[in-house]
Amino acid sequence: MLNVTENTLKLEDVQAAADVIAGQVEHTPMRHSRTLSEITGAEVWIKFENFQFTAAFKERGALNRLMGLTDEEKKRGVIAMSAGNHAQGVAYHGQRLGIPVTIVMPENTPFVKVQHTRNYGARVILKGSTLIEANEHAQMLCEKENLVFLHPFDDKLVMAGQGTIALEMLDDVSKPLDCLVIPVGGGGLISGIATAAKALQPDIEVIGVEVEQFPALFNELKGEPPKAGGTTIAEGIAVKTVGRRNFEICQRLVDDVVLVDEDTIERAITLYATVEKTISEGAGAAGLAALLAHPTRFSGKRVGLVLCGGNIDTRLLASVLTRSLVRDQRLVNIRILGDDRPGLLALVSKVIGDSGANIIEVAHNRLALDVPAKGAEFDILVETRDAQHTQEVIEALTAAGYPPRKL
Structure with missing residues (x-):
């Protein structure tokens, strides 16, 4: 050892x-x-x-620490403070080795992490709004219940x-x-x-x-x-x-x-x-x-x-x-202002489709005060291949008389 x-x-x-x-x-x-x-x-x-x-x-360090416990310490059980991977590593290998495990997590820890830790057999206690508060509670329990504290890194x-x-x-x-x-x-x-x-x-x-x-x-x-x-x-x-x-x-x-x-x-x-x-x-x-x-x-x-x-x-x-799709301009939201007449959306959709792009979502707004009473505003979410393709779609709409504005 x-x-x-x-x-x-x-x-x-x-x-x-x-x-x-x-x-x-x-x-x-x-x-x-x-x-x-x-x-x-x-x-x-x-x-x-x-x-x-x-x-x-985290499994590596948790397991090595658990294996380093004396038989008496293993019987007493261990406690750790963690909101994620250290908790799961200690809980999983503690269960494998038959060592009782208590984990203190902040109350705002995502449910999936709490559930995974419980699924490995640990007693999970949610305490405090921060890791500092959770750690204070873990230290208190460690002394009160005579447990062995497993620090996540120090x-x-x-x-x-x-x-x-x-x-x-x-x-x-x-x-x-x-x-x-x-x-x-x-x-x-x-x-x-x-x-x-x-x-x-x-x-x-x-x-x-x-x-x-x-x-x-x-x-x-x-x-x-x-x-x-x-x-x-x-x-x-x-x-x-x-x-x-x-x-x-x-x-x-x-x-x-x-x-x-x-x-x-x-x-x-x-x-x-x-x-x-x-x-x-x-x-x-x-x-x-x-x-x-x-x-x-x-x-x-x-x-x-x-x-x-x-x-x-x-x-x-x-x-x-x-x-990432938005960052690469493969998803782009454009706004088109046009006259409110039948077939306008179909015309715009055809221009976009003929350009090889895909319409994901359309929002049609007639009531906004900055839109003319006889006008219509379309917010269209378009999927393209890349930034160059997005530019080609914009140019095609502009050539058709409906220059879009990126949102």
């Missing part, structure tokens, strides 16, 4: 974790993406951690478990990678990966990725005060401060941290879905988003990405994919 009081994480700890969890978690695929390489200008290799049973890498055994990803990544490529681009929340994933990767290949770059609203590691490494807050699609890495053990490792081993915005993360989620035919949550797509946002930083390099999770709400995924 590893000594959890020893602060310094070493390659040997990660290798020991690999032996402990072998056969109990997936050795996930590491694949080269020719299309994403062409798009980003880097040679892109992807570690598909969304192929884990709970669809996220724990040596957890970091060692996450670091097993690096062992697989470096072993599964034919030539050495130039850099690893790793999403950063609390820092458990990048701490474990950096420890293993730098020990095996000292010249490899390890680069963290954070969202602009939560630049915890980015700011702390620069000696700047923490500034975090807001809404992000990458809620899995929306952490205000990194763990203390994690920061110590990152300070020594992480070469750089880059920031990405919401629009770029949405693009990355869409590319994973359309190019790789796989599902990524916002945090899982952060590595690819970094390549899209900072192309010159990674151009020509052999880059390893960790698609660290695929637990995205289906409605949110649908919204992201639809928004």
Whole structure:
């Protein structure tokens, strides 16, 4: 068993974790993406951690921590605070190992995540409106019920478990990678990966990725005060401060941290879905988003990405994919003002159809005061092949005497 009081994480700890969890978690695929390489200008290799049973890498650290418990601690049971992937990893492997699990989640946690965690046999308690409040309640219960607290990232055994990803990544490529681009929340994933990767290949770059609203590691490494807050699609890495053990490792081993915005993360989620035919949550797509946002930083390099999770709400995924069509002008809303006479809509529809576009939705407005009494206003949602095709449709309508305005 590893000594959890020893602060310094070493390659040997990660290798020991690999032996402990072998056969109990997936050795996930590491694949080269020719299309994403062409798009980003880097040679892109992807570690598909969304192929884990709970669809996220958190299983590795959770299992290694659970396996490190004494028999007496296993009987007492464990408690964790999490709104997502750590909760499911602890619950799933706790159930497998016969260890009682309690998970405290904020009251606004999406129902699907709550239900999945309960389905793995955990006692789920919804408490507080924020992770901070949920954590306070978890700590209180931990002391009151004499449970063992399983921290999601600031724990040596957890970091060692996450670091097993690096062992697989470096072993599964034919030539050495130039850099690893790793999403950063609390820092458990990048701490474990950096420890293993730098020990095996000292010249490899390890680069963290954070969202602009939560630049915890980015700011702390620069000696700047923490500034975090807001809404992000990458809620899995929306952490205000990194763990203390994690920061110590990152300070020594992480070469750089880059920031990405919401629009770029949405693009990355869409590319994973359309190019790789796989599902990524916002945090899982952060590595690819970094390549899209900072192309010159990674151009020509052999880059390893960790698609660290695929637990995205289906409605949110649908919204992201639809928004990508709007962004690429494959879905465009146009407004046409014309005279209110029979057959006008049929004429406009024919022009659009003859141009090869598809009408998705039509709204017909005669009562708006800014429309002439003898006029009619149409808002038409049109699907096209691309931005050039959209322009061709607009030109055809203009030539027919009904110049549209994009909304």
